[in-house]
Amino acid sequence: MSEEKIDIFIYSVFLPNICDLNMKNIGVVSYGAYIPSCRIKTEEIAKAWGKDPETIIKGLGVIEKSVPFLDQDVATISVEAARAALNRISIDSQDIGAIYVGSESHPYAVKPTGTIVGEAIGATPYLKVADYEFACKAGTAAIQTCMALVKSNMVKYGMAIGADTSQAAPGDALEYAASAGGAAFIIGSENIIAEINETCSYTTDTPDFWRREGRKYPAHGGRFTGAPAYFRHIMGSATNLMNCMGVKPQDYNYAIFHQPNGKFPLKVAQMLGFTKEQVKQGLLCPLIGNTYSGASMLGLASVLDVAKPHERIFVTSYGSGAGSDSFDITVTDEIKNFNKTKAPLVSQLIEKKQYIDYATYAKFRDLLYWE
Amino acid sequence: MRDVSVIGIGLTKFGELWDKSFRQLISEAGAKAIIDSGVTGKEIDALYVGSMSAGRFVGQEHVGALVADASGFSHLHIPAIRVESACASGGLAIRQAYLSVASGMNDIVVVGGVEKMTDVYGEEATNILATASDQEWEAFFGATFPSLYAMIAARHMHEYGTTREQLAQVAVKNHSNGALNPNAQFQKPINIETVLKSSMVADPLTLMDCSPVSDGAAALVLCAADKAKNYKDKPIKIIGSGQASDTLALHARNKICTFESTLYAAKMAYKQAKLEPKDIDLAEVHDCFTIAEILAIEDLGFVEKGEGGKAIKNKITTIDGQIPINTSGGLKAKGHPVGATGVGQIAEIVEQLRGDAGKRQVKDAKIGLAHNIGGSGASCTVHILEAM
Numbered sequence: 001m002s003e004e005k006i007d008i009f010i011y012s013v014f015l016p017n018i019c020d021l022n023m024k025n026i027g028v029v030s031y032g033a034y035i036p037s038c039r040i041k042t043e044e045i046a047k048a049w050g051k052d053p054e055t056i057i058k059g060l061g062v063i064e065k066s067v068p069f070l071d072q073d074v075a076t077i078s079v080e081a082a083r084a085a086l087n088r089i090s091i092d093s094q095d096i097g098a099i100y101v102g103s104e105s106h107p108y109a110v111k112p113t114g115t116i117v118g119e120a121i122g123a124t125p126y127l128k129v130a131d132y133e134f135a136c137k138a139g140t141a142a143i144q145t146c147m148a149l150v151k152s153n154m155v156k157y158g159m160a161i162g163a164d165t166s167q168a169a170p171g172d173a174l175e176y177a178a179s180a181g182g183a184a185f186i187i188g189s190e191n192i193i194a195e196i197n198e199t200c201s202y203t204t205d206t207p208d209f210w211r212r213e214g215r216k217y218p219a220h221g222g223r224f225t226g227a228p229a230y231f232r233h234i235m236g237s238a239t240n241l242m243n244c245m246g247v248k249p250q251d252y253n254y255a256i257f258h259q260p261n262g263k264f265p266l267k268v269a270q271m272l273g274f275t276k277e278q279v280k281q282g283l284l285c286p287l288i289g290n291t292y293s294g295a296s297m298l299g300l301a302s303v304l305d306v307a308k309p310h311e312r313i314f315v316t317s318y319g320s321g322a323g324s325d326s327f328d329i330t331v332t333d334e335i336k337n338f339n340k341t342k343a344p345l346v347s348q349l350i351e352k353k354q355y356i357d358y359a360t361y362a363k364f365r366d367l368l369y370w371e
Numbered sequence: 372m373r374d375v376s377v378i379g380i381g382l383t384k385f386g387e388l389w390d391k392s393f394r395q396l397i398s399e400a401g402a403k404a405i406i407d408s409g410v411t412g413k414e415i416d417a418l419y420v421g422s423m424s425a426g427r428f429v430g431q432e433h434v435g436a437l438v439a440d441a442s443g444f445s446h447l448h449i450p451a452i453r454v455e456s457a458c459a460s461g462g463l464a465i466r467q468a469y470l471s472v473a474s475g476m477n478d479i480v481v482v483g484g485v486e487k488m489t490d491v492y493g494e495e496a497t498n499i500l501a502t503a504s505d506q507e508w509e510a511f512f513g514a515t516f517p518s519l520y521a522m523i524a525a526r527h528m529h530e531y532g533t534t535r536e537q538l539a540q541v542a543v544k545n546h547s548n549g550a551l552n553p554n555a556q557f558q559k560p561i562n563i564e565t566v567l568k569s570s571m572v573a574d575p576l577t578l579m580d581c582s583p584v585s586d587g588a589a590a591l592v593l594c595a596a597d598k599a600k601n602y603k604d605k606p607i608k609i610i611g612s613g614q615a616s617d618t619l620a621l622h623a624r625n626k627i628c629t630f631e632s633t634l635y636a637a638k639m640a641y642k643q644a645k646l647e648p649k650d651i652d653l654a655e656v657h658d659c660f661t662i663a664e665i666l667a668i669e670d671l672g673f674v675e676k677g678e679g680g681k682a683i684k685n686k687i688t689t690i691d692g693q694i695p696i697n698t699s700g701g702l703k704a705k706g707h708p709v710g711a712t713g714v715g716q717i718a719e720i721v722e723q724l725r726g727d728a729g730k731r732q733v734k735d736a737k738i739g740l741a742h743n744i745g746g747s748g749a750s751c752t753v754h755i756l757e758a759m
Contacts, residue, residue, distance in 0.1 A: 051570060052570075055569075224387075
């Protein structure tokens, strides 16, 4: 018997449940979303910088974006989303064994956001917590971690959060899209409303967008963030997943892509062979901007708000630096028993809004200077 | 002085070429030119390369030897010379290479131009380009090239009634030509509205009045004219080469709506070629900003001083016009990798005179002119070429 075969033999004899564990169905047990209600119009930002609003709206595909109020940050957004997720199901929050919060705007450089969420929802102290950072895909990376923990029986439920109050230097092109919002997903193996059939990632070291330690605003490589970054990684990850699963874009009812603006997700969808119709429900950027770590997860939340049993969902996030996570998801019959109305739907969060002007925005986003 | 011909041309695409380094760009253009010429490596007597600021853009000096090495010529130990004259580095490299063959010192030389500009931020690129202005009297006080050319444009509008729309029309024409050039950075036609509505850079110039920051390289093979037929059925002869200088700072000049360096370089080239402006069939001119093309066609004598704007509006400079200007798309649409620009211009003229320019071919093109400017007109080269 070769060494490799001996390993397999030992594996199957002494750890018989490993295979069963791998076969365990896992997925989304519940989810919740949060989007701050303040909005600023692209037109208002363009006016402040003497730019032609029409050109920018047409170029970016963003009409308005959400803005965090003075007292809102990634911790408050994460707690709102986590509570929304818990409100929709009746599980003991003590059964949540892990919380991972993905963001690039954690309020503290050192001190976790996840502990704040853990205390707020009553999941402490027997709890695994870490804050994640991988630009806009830290939240989907958290989903993958929770999947692994549930699969391996290390936790009963894991909570993955993606949230941001993303930064943009005044006058930078990012300012038109960088917004705030987040979503929380409870991952488990019982009463799952949406089964995650498979996930895969595509990662390289591609510095298209970054923020150095101590810097207030991120820097980016302009158009370099496009073809070699966003498009290469999403295409790589998405194609790999579809090849693995032996499926085609037509096999899905919905597709969600990371949405740094209103244009990129539609373009990458077209490149992969998805239709506008498939992308529509998960495309929120035109109305709320780019919520960074929240973006693809809010898109998924928006799709789950309307999805019916047996519908299939394709998700690919993108994080600068760079990588993409893809997910193949099937909605289960359980969604019929799922009490969505116990928390606001994404569409309701989008509709609930109040406009602010650039001066107020400057105050909220700490752009003013005095000594 | 003996006659000199162009027997090979090579170009990379111009644009944001993230996957190509400085040395890859110039060796690609050089290899294409050498293959096009049919010469072998051992026949090459010397190598000239124009680069404005490799030291600042990619941290690399000693460019002459680097290019010889990267092109696989290190074992031949040929002279390798880097030439710098700001944005006219390419044009001047050609003139130096031309003089070395005309003098009888060399028979065959390869001349290239290259710049890798997108490894630095836009703001840094603007500062690096501003090193071609007068640091003590212009740059230190905040002047950049867009602002200097904006002053020229404002003055031209004031003195000659040139309009904002006429300036924009230069960009529209050059983008429409660029759309026919597979090597151009921008291959999309635009309209006047797009130019007028684009972001303000320096009043009256908007973003679309300005040439872009680009990566790219171009190369030529020059050969003593009496030997050119051994390599190419259709060598293109350089029949005039002119160069002139002027004050480094714009404010030190009597007039800013005329580049005297262009007047003098053109006079030198026309005299050598025994030609007048009306004899030229097409020209590649230095349109780093839309106003610069208007100045160029006036100073080169294609139209009267002050009539440049109207000439553009009346479409006499389109591909099928009376004097087609910037059929390649010019610096505006083809791209402006500064060291490569002057060499790329001559490559376009050679392609046109060979009759190989495809959709942008000028009918019956026999004589072409290339005009390359450094800074705000402190350096200028003018070359006139003829199909034999």
